[in-house]
Amino acid sequence: MTEDGPKGxxxxxxxxxxxxxxxxxxxxxxxxxxxxxxVWHRVHPLTPILESFGVLVGIFxxxxxxxxxxxxxxxxxxxxxxxxxxxFAGWLRTHPLVILGGVGGIVLILLITxxxxxxxxxxMGYRIDSESIYYRRGLLSKKLRKARLxxxxxxxxxxxxxxxxxxxxxxxxxxxxxxxxxxxxxxxSKKRAEGxxxxxxxxxxxxxxxxxxxxxxxxxxxxxxxxxxxxxGAVGSPAGTEPAAPGESTGAPGDxxxxxxxxxxxxxxxxxxxxxxxxKRLGSLAQGASQEAESSINELLxxxxxxxxxxxxxxxxxxxxxxxxxxxLLKSETIISVLAVLIVIAAAIVLLVMGxxxxxxxxxxxxxxxxxxxxSAFRKNLDNANFVVKLGENGLAVNHGLVSxxxxxxxxxxxxxVCLHQPLLWRWAGWWKVEYxxxxxxxxxxxxxLLPVGDIDQALLMVGLALPDPQMPDEVxxxxxxxxxxxxxxxxxxxxxxxxxxxxxxxxxxxxIDPLVWKRRAYVVTGSLLVLRLGVLDRRVDFVPHVRxxxxxxxxxxxxxxxxxxxxxxxxxxxxxxxRVTHQSVDDAKRFFSEHSDRTRLARQRYDEEARRAxxxxx
Amino acid sequence: xxxxxxxxxxxxxxxxRVSPKYGLKETIATLTMLVPMIIVALVFAxxxxxxxxWLHAIWAGLVAxxxxxxxxxxxxxxxxxxxxRADDLLIRRGIMFHKAxxxxxxxxxxxxxxxxxxxxxxxxASVKLHTASAATDATIPGLPRAEADRLRDxxxxxxxxxLAGL
Numbered sequence: 001m002t003e004d005g006p007k008g009x010x011x012x013x014x015x016x017x018x019x020x021x022x023x024x025x026x027x028x029x030x031x032x033x034x035x036x037x038x039v040w041h042r043v044h045p046l047t048p049i050l051e052s053f054g055v056l057v058g059i060f061x062x063x064x065x066x067x068x069x070x071x072x073x074x075x076x077x078x079x080x081x082x083x084x085x086x087x088f089a090g091w092l093r094t095h096p097l098v099i100l101g102g103v104g105g106i107v108l109i110l111l112i113t114x115x116x117x118x119x120x121x122x123x124m125g126y127r128i129d130s131e132s133i134y135y136r137r138g139l140l141s142k143k144l145r146k147a148r149l150x151x152x153x154x155x156x157x158x159x160x161x162x163x164x165x166x167x168x169x170x171x172x173x174x175x176x177x178x179x180x181x182x183x184x185x186x187x188x189s190k191k192r193a194e195g196x197x198x199x200x201x202x203x204x205x206x207x208x209x210x211x212x213x214x215x216x217x218x219x220x221x222x223x224x225x226x227x228x229x230x231x232x233g234a235v236g237s238p239a240g241t242e243p244a245a246p247g248e249s250t251g252a253p254g255d256x257x258x259x260x261x262x263x264x265x266x267x268x269x270x271x272x273x274x275x276x277x278x279x280k281r282l283g284s285l286a287q288g289a290s291q292e293a294e295s296s297i298n299e300l301l302x303x304x305x306x307x308x309x310x311x312x313x314x315x316x317x318x319x320x321x322x323x324x325x326x327x328x329l330l331k332s333e334t335i336i337s338v339l340a341v342l343i344v345i346a347a348a349i350v351l352l353v354m355g356x357x358x359x360x361x362x363x364x365x366x367x368x369x370x371x372x373x374x375x376s377a378f379r380k381n382l383d384n385a386n387f388v389v390k391l392g393e394n395g396l397a398v399n400h401g402l403v404s405x406x407x408x409x410x411x412x413x414x415x416x417x418v419c420l421h422q423p424l425l426w427r428w429a430g431w432w433k434v435e436y437x438x439x440x441x442x443x444x445x446x447x448x449x450l451l452p453v454g455d456i457d458q459a460l461l462m463v464g465l466a467l468p469d470p471q472m473p474d475e476v477x478x479x480x481x482x483x484x485x486x487x488x489x490x491x492x493x494x495x496x497x498x499x500x501x502x503x504x505x506x507x508x509x510x511x512x513i514d515p516l517v518w519k520r521r522a523y524v525v526t527g528s529l530l531v532l533r534l535g536v537l538d539r540r541v542d543f544v545p546h547v548r549x550x551x552x553x554x555x556x557x558x559x560x561x562x563x564x565x566x567x568x569x570x571x572x573x574x575x576x577x578x579x580r581v582t583h584q585s586v587d588d589a590k591r592f593f594s595e596h597s598d599r600t601r602l603a604r605q606r607y608d609e610e611a612r613r614a615x616x617x618x619x
Numbered sequence: 620x621x622x623x624x625x626x627x628x629x630x631x632x633x634x635x636r637v638s639p640k641y642g643l644k645e646t647i648a649t650l651t652m653l654v655p656m657i658i659v660a661l662v663f664a665x666x667x668x669x670x671x672x673w674l675h676a677i678w679a680g681l682v683a684x685x686x687x688x689x690x691x692x693x694x695x696x697x698x699x700x701x702x703x704r705a706d707d708l709l710i711r712r713g714i715m716f717h718k719a720x721x722x723x724x725x726x727x728x729x730x731x732x733x734x735x736x737x738x739x740x741x742x743x744a745s746v747k748l749h750t751a752s753a754a755t756d757a758t759i760p761g762l763p764r765a766e767a768d769r770l771r772d773x774x775x776x777x778x779x780x781x782l783a784g785l
Contacts, residue, residue, distance in 0.1 A: 439751055550726050550750040550751055550752035550754075550755055551720060551721060551722040551723065551726060551750050551752060551754075551755040551757065552720070552721050553718060553719060553720040553721070553756070554717070554718065554719040554720075555716070555717065555718050556716070556717040556718075557715070557716045557717075558715050558716070561717070566717075569754065571750065571752035571754040571755050572752055572754070573751050573752050573753075574752070574753050578754065593719070593721070597707060597721045597723070600723070601706050601707065601723050601725070604723070604725060605725075
């Protein structure tokens with residue numbers, strides 16, 4: 001069972017043959033340049049053990065389960081007043097050979113495991129040359145995986161619990177491609193992983209800068225050629241590319257957005273998000289530049305009336321553990337599961353009081369899975385503890401995790417939409433959560449978090465960095481608009497009244513469909529943003545920059561027609577945000593539909609025009 | 620019919636309709652599902668007519684349902700319209716549930732032309748537009764094959780022109 005080590009990994013995407021992209025080859029690739037000697041680096045010797053740890057845990061759980069059954073029987077026997085049945089233990093005592101055999105078997109299995117682990121470790125390795133990174137593994141079925149450096153989207157350092165205890169980390173290479181195209185290099189000592197990551201990030205960036213100039217001309221032709229193609233494959237990963245955005249990131253269709261690096265060949269544009277402008281303004285952020293960064297942030301975010309506090313390490317936001325713990329306890333899901341457990345326990349006590357002792361223990365045992373579910377939900381939230389955001393040259397660098405830490409870079413120039421969210425019970429603390437949609441393959445709602453929990457200043461800081469300058473009319477400040485969007489008529493901003501004027505609320509007839517939210521739901525269109533105010537119990541505000549809108553649609557069902565209402569959906573990329581201007585009166589909805597499609601098109605045109613001019617200006 | 624074509628104000632576009640054969644094709648696709656059911660219900664009703672006479676209600680109900688469905692399908696087919704405007708493509712459909720989708724040419728990722736077996740019997744094809752958003756559900760079904768190809772090439776050309784102008 002334990003010798004499953006190398007084979008058991010078949011479940012992982014790395015060595016799953018079915019999910020293998022075409023980069024998979026035989027272990028000795030013939031197409032390598034023979035001249036250069038292949039230097040394979042070994043991973044950390046403890047890797048096979050760490051990888052088969054799941055199996056060990058499985059055995060442990062099975063054993064624990066057996067023991068638990070035994071204990072439960074014993075307890076039930078005791079409760080009934082019988083003695084504990086120790087027959088099996090007594091039998092064992094009289095047959096020492098069985099014990100010897102059992103122990104010997106376990107030792108043998110351990111030895112075999114160690115041998116196989118050692119053999120497996122010998123074939124694991126990685127190699128880096130000027131073009132690509134290779135990762136090989138597998139004792140029986142050999143796998144070699146290759147990723148071109150200029151296709152690497154990001155390099156994340158991940159530390160799961162056990163490797164972290166042993167000071168080890170894995171490097172995950174996000175490759176522009178399908179969902180299973182990641183390479184996960186594991187495990188390396190943390191120091192080595194960090195060194196390798198920095199080295200490779202530099203190499204990747206250099207590689208991309210190099211191909212960048214060369215591919216400039218084929219770029220427009222390449223993505224244009226992709227449009228007529230009826231074959232989806234022609235575009236590479238459709239969800240990850242933005243054909244109309246050669247101005248952003250690299251622009252080559254296959255790896256548009258493949259670099260986390262922000263394209264600095266284009267100067268600041270008005271519709272760039274403020275974080276992108278900031279990073280263009282500051283260039284690469286040197287260590288001591290926190291003063292400069294702080295004043296730049298404060299200047300750019302002045303309309304929001306927030307001030308950032310940049311530490312010497314460039315940290316702009318740090319979420320303490322206790323706040324994540326309290327906030328996750330206050331989520332509705334947690335409270336519901338706690339209530340469920342309490343009800344079951346209460347029921348068990350009632351049964352006990354009524355004298356039904358037989359039912360008492362099974363009911364209590366039934367609580368255990370409930371507790372596990374609650375705990376796992378809670379643990380998932382703990383993953384966001386110690387959430388630290390730094391301003392990096394590639395966007396926002398995020399570190400998070402309590403028991404297992406991970407790092408990632410949020411490329412601000414690829415964010416498509418942002419939302420602020422406040423679950424009901426967070427109100428008393430005034431906390432908000434910030435999430436985003438991004439143009440990337442395989443984005444899931446769980447991880448699209450810009451800020452897991454924070455006060456209004458932190459939330460506005462993150463939202464402000466992720467969005468372009470809102471381009472407000474003169475008489476209303478962005479701060480007033482944000483507060484009206486967040487707190488609707490309870491906003492205490494001095495300009496709240498003027499800000500409220502900007503909101504287009506739903507007509508009175510919509511109260512039949514939206515009895516609770518019809519008064520709160522409203523939208524505002526500013527010079528660069530669509531702001532949607534949603535949710536009356538769980539407050540929510542969606543922001544969609546005009547330049548990021550994909551397509552739009554208008555809906556009207558029979559009930560809505562009877563009430564003379566219409567809904568307009570603004571299509572963004574996949575993610576937690578699905579912006580909709582709901583249940584406006586028919587005329588308003590239709591006007592919004594046609595005006596907004598013109599508005600977004602013009603914004604887009606202007607945005608691209610600026611990029612084009614900038615590129616022509618400096619060949 | 621033009622009354623139904625009016626669910627967008629401020630649009631100066633003339634809407635193209637899809638092939639009249641599309642309604643027929645959809646009808647046939649539906650009938651291939653429902654006719655066997657009706658036949659089975661009818662056979663059962665005839666066999667057991669003396670014992671349970673109300674079995675006749677089932678096939679009668681199915682026939683009524685089929686007729687109702689066909690009416691809806693044909694009306695829906697007539698309600699589909701698309702317009703190639705200067706900067707975007709506008710598609711609308713639905714009689715009970717109105718829906719209009721606008722896809723800017725600059726946002727097109729790629730265009731699919733699909734023709735299933737029944738489609739091919741009628742010489743039809745459907746054109747599907749893809750953007751970076753999965754929410755974009757922009758399909759024009761039931762175009763004559765030649766028109767589908769023309770539309771695809773034209774969209775490709777427009778996408779190209781748009782990208783070149785970046």
